[in-house]
Amino acid sequence: MTTYLIAVKILPRPEVLDTQGRAVEATLKEGGLNLEHCRVGKYMEISVNAENQELALNQVREMAEYVLYNPLIENFELEVKG
Template sequence: MKIGVKVLPRSEVLDSQGRAVEKTLAQHGKTVAACRVGKYVQLEIDAPTQEKALEQAREIASFVLYNPLIETFELEVVK
């Protein structure tokens, strides 16, 4: 089962990559209201049910994929 982990910097944390993308876009006339840059990790997990896979993915995300002090994450089931 494929589980996607979307990691984004918390809104109160300075997201320098996001600022850089915003600035570059603005300089080229492609303005966006906001931009945040994070990580996307796709895990392929062998689990009997979707719930078990999500549970394992949550555990793995908390273990190595994100820093709770500065980031948040969200899981999704990839079809």
């Protein structure tokens, strides 16, 4: 068994109004910073023990689908960090 660190990146779906993103975008622009667009979501790093990377990704995908993200309004993406 190896310990894998998997990141879960959760963002509101493109068709959903991202109120946090709008607020951050407005604040940055008022501060004179130059950006096109900003979206705000959640980030998690989860360490799991698994036989291999694929099984570790499957375990974390199961967690994401179990409670971490809301499929009605969010999308998620996984990344192997180590």
